[in-house]
Amino acid sequence: MQIKDVLLAPGNGAFFYDDQEAIRSGAIQDGFIYIGAPTTPGFESIRIPASSLSVGLVLTDDTVVWGDMMNVQYSGAGGRDPLFDTNQISDLTSRVVAPRLLDVDASRFRNSCAKAFEPVEHQRLPLAVEYGVSQALLRAAAHLHRTTMAEIVCSEFNLPLPTCRVPIYCQSGDAREINVDKMILKAVDVLPHGLINSRQKFGVNGQTFVEFVKWVATRTLEIGRPGYHPVLHFDVYGWIGLEIGMEPQRIADFICRVAESVPGFSLNIESPADFGSTEAQVENYARIVSVLDNRASSARIVVDERCNTLEDVRRFAEAKAAHLVQIKTPDVGSLADTARAVILCKDNKVGAYVGGSCTETDLSAQASVHVSVATQADMMLAKPGMGVDEAFSIVGNEQNRLLAMLNCRRAQTETVG
Template sequence: MQIVDVLFAPTNGAFFYDDQAAIREGREHDGVAYLGEPVTQGFTSVRQPSKALSIGLMLDDGSVSWGDMVSVQYSGAAGRDPLFDQERIESFCREVMVSRLRGLDLVEGAKLCDEVMRYHDGKRLPLAVEYGVSQAFLKAAAYARKLTLAEVIAEWLGLAAPTEAVPIFAQSGDDRRNAVDTMILKQVDVLPHGLINSAEKFGRAGETFADYVSWVAQRIAQLGAEGYKPVLHFDVYGWIGLGVGTDPRAIAEYIARVAERVPSYTLNIECPADYGTRAAQIDNYAAIVEHVNQLADNARVVADEHCNTLDDIEAFIQARAAHVIQVKTPDVGNLLDTARAIIAAREAGIGAYSGGTSAETDESARACVHVALASRATMMLAKPGMGVNEGITIVGNEQARTLATIRTRLSRELSDAG
């Protein structure tokens, strides 16, 4: 089965692109919008709608396999690729990618994906291009073999087809109280993210955030079903460092104090501080992890900022600079690199969180489910968007259907063999 044509469709992400640097400077939050001028290059406002570009691979039987090129909510921050530009990305793809893809035979499947992602003019492809093209290509390869994408990636990894679900992590956005109720009622595995991205949400010395953590635990006790014990995961966007100070011991002590408030829960703290560079992030996070290990049995540090590509992730793993690493899928690019990163973290005994961003699309979210399943991620993000129900539905249903397909296929193979 061959690729006979390449299609493009301008599409929308599910949330916004936000200028993180401007928000950290204290831009006023006015309803959904942020007031004031942007800081990061490429932004025309502090918050602007996320955009995507769909790439479709038409096969010789007339079917089309789609993938979505998109960037993360906080584009251009912490070493990430610049803000996504639909026109620029489409122009690049028409110039470079169409000729690479048209005429390819999918018989070799995933093995060809890395070749498609080869450098252009001595430079790596834009990560958004890697991300969307790898989605479309790997899905086309799976279609050609009448398999799920999860089975194709697992085979490429040398693993059996997945049969166990990956825990799902939902994010609240700014509706951080009503969203928690929704998550509890739907018994989400990991919650609530919290979007603690400003001084107002963190508090002068972190008291506002600590009170919120306590409230979440109390709400679980009030609304949760018997035996329901989710992991508590909060993204603080560097605000422990901004509010408490950047000394690793001081940060660990603050995390331990918060963890004492919820002793019966595992507490994940994502991005406690931003040290500005990858090297500084790794050195200081390794120290924070060491101190947290001494101070709190139930707390874990999650790496995100400056931990973008597979190379970044491998450096964090080597330094043991996190208890859990977010493999932020659009920042990693090629979906096979996401699989590689998850496997590397797991083999090192570090949690592998298959993440992403609210700015993604339904198409990219579904593709990521298969990668998380195939590589046995520790948990995966319910995405896209900041609406709890939507992300849970898209990711949860894709996982359920995929596992039902694989389990039935395996059962039939055993029956036929018997």
């Protein structure tokens, strides 16, 4: 077989792992840290540096292809896998996954993922393992076929070669105003995320949030180049429900008012409320979507929390319980499932947003680009990190390089034909 050895190398994620429950419960921010005791299992403090684990596949020609494992920023929240433990993941990968990798046909991406990720004692592997190893397997298949990762995805899922870029969405972190200016000056397609993750940032009855939305719209018109008209996308981490109330009608009423405050802009509201379970989330988000659609509102609902795996994505898409589904790559697991999730959303006429986390790495971000472009997702996250410039360049440049290669390949084929 094509893989003769498996390497592991500990690494860093591009941001931090945060205890969402502790922050939501009112932990005080002091500079870059949070004061107080953590509440989510596995956290020794509310904010800790993100860790990762690289897995390298040594191929028979001595080429080494890599993928990176990690969890998302708010690990252990919203039904997600627990906090990433490098030692535990390394041990599991060495004992269970590495022997399987030595016995797969690495030229067949989907098949090799299926064999490598078989359950252990009826338990699915940690999703971080699936995510990192699938990146390496996708790179291995691309190397063996002398092609791009995007072309592997297109071939294995019977998709046409893409010709268009995927709109890029940037997130601001806590440096909201400065980063919004950066996004506008760089003409980012979708902005600014906003990190509205506390009562202080949302405000009484959401007034602080509404003022921020209006400021972003005004600032865009003030300093944006002529003709620049981004989608406004805000992640409110459930705070509409927490502050306004958990009744879908009231949540929809509030969202409509926010949309009306920025006429002429399309508005995405991510995670308006957390109803505590996937079942409740599907039911109540579907009601919010229905109200907004009946009113012909310019606002769209984006689901994140309680929508983690491919099966979760299926439930939300089939129920029309969101206008846009975030396919959060480390939570979905295998990149093969990310591709399946985009296709599933499109089949159900629901928007597909290939997201992820600020805790990721350059390697995971670049692999995500190839899946996003191959499947023609509706938008994708600029990642990793919270700095805008770095993430936007990593994702944007990889898209441009990929499309240049595909255009060259297409021109060569037409010439031969």
